Amino acid sequence: MATGFLTDTTVCIGCKACEVACKQWNQLPADGYEFTGDSYDNTKQLSGTTWRHVAFIENPKKRRLTGDVDLVALAEDVTEPLPGGAELDALGRWAFMSDVCKHCVAAPCQQACPTGSIIRNEFDNVYIQPDICNGCGYCVPACPYGVITQVPNDGRAFKCTLCYDRQIDGLEPACAKACPTNSIQFGDVEDLKVIAEQRVQELQDKGYTQAYVWGTPEVGGTGGIDGNHSKFILMDEPEVYNLPRHPFLPQEKFRGGVIASAVAATVLGAVVALAFRD
Ligand code: SF4
Ligand code: SF4
Numbered sequence: 001m002a003t004g005f006l007t008d009t010t011v012c013i014g015c016k017a018c019e020v021a022c023k024q025w026n027q028l029p030a031d032g033y034e035f036t037g038d039s040y041d042n043t044k045q046l047s048g049t050t051w052r053h054v055a056f057i058e059n060p061k062k063r064r065l066t067g068d069v070d071l072v073a074l075a076e077d078v079t080e081p082l083p084g085g086a087e088l089d090a091l092g093r094w095a096f097m098s099d100v101c102k103h104c105v106a107a108p109c110q111q112a113c114p115t116g117s118i119i120r121n122e123f124d125n126v127y128i129q130p131d132i133c134n135g136c137g138y139c140v141p142a143c144p145y146g147v148i149t150q151v152p153n154d155g156r157a158f159k160c161t162l163c164y165d166r167q168i169d170g171l172e173p174a175c176a177k178a179c180p181t182n183s184i185q186f187g188d189v190e191d192l193k194v195i196a197e198q199r200v201q202e203l204q205d206k207g208y209t210q211a212y213v214w215g216t217p218e219v220g221g222t223g224g225i226d227g228n229h230s231k232f233i234l235m236d237e238p239e240v241y242n243l244p245r246h247p248f249l250p251q252e253k254f255r256g257g258v259i260a261s262a263v264a265a266t267v268l269g270a271v272v273a274l275a276f277r278d
Helices: 017-026 071-077 107-112 164-168 174-179 189-205 248-276
Strands: 004-009 052-058 078-082 088-090 094-100 117-119 126-128 186-188 213-214 230-234
Touching: 004 126, 017 094, 017 174, 071 174, 094 230, 107 248, 117 186, 174 186, 186 189, 189 213, 189 230
Parallel strands: 004 230
Antiparallel strands: 004 186, 052 094, 078 088, 117 126, 213 230
């Protein structure tokens, strides 16, 4: 059975319980408490020491207040109608999204790893074997989602293991266990796919027609990656969540160059052969 995550951003409250549970279970160090200046979230991004990252996305409706703005008038005048007669304050809203390794079906990091450290384990999760990683860092630029980094003072690459040790004991990953709103669900990827489709349908029936699943071969798992075992239910464009719309395997980009080089070498060889003919 292939296992994975479904992260439903529509019910995430940004409590960061998942991030803390991941750090605690996997004994990952803190990353400091810097104020970034562009977000109230001080973890900033996924890394070798942050395997779940809850992004705080302020005002994802592209409303940018610049210049001399009458905030009171804006608040009174501009509202967006919501189902059931509720109103959304047009000054903005928050979106929270707990990001994680996508556990790609055809994982670019695995394909880039020269030592065979990155494998698919018995749960079909993409897993880095720390004792085989030599710290070359090839997997870091290969990941189109910016998930992996090398850990300072260690050099090796680390990322979400989908709590392999807990799965072996029949337990769900720590983040899914800790989430108070069930924003993070864990299970058989085929079951999660059905749950995701049903949830999107439910949202759309309630009037949230912008809801969709990211991580499919059509959106978010493109370019030879063939989909992801970590899927997300989103309400805005992927870029709002710092996710690529059309990621690709690195070799997809240089395939044309390789073919062109081979053709050029063949033509050049033929020309040289003709030139030295007697
Ligand atoms: S998201 Fe990145 S780190 Fe995770 S499996 Fe895909 S390529 Fe590897
Ligand atoms: S534990 Fe659940 S609700 Fe809290 S931040 Fe994580 S995903 Fe969101």
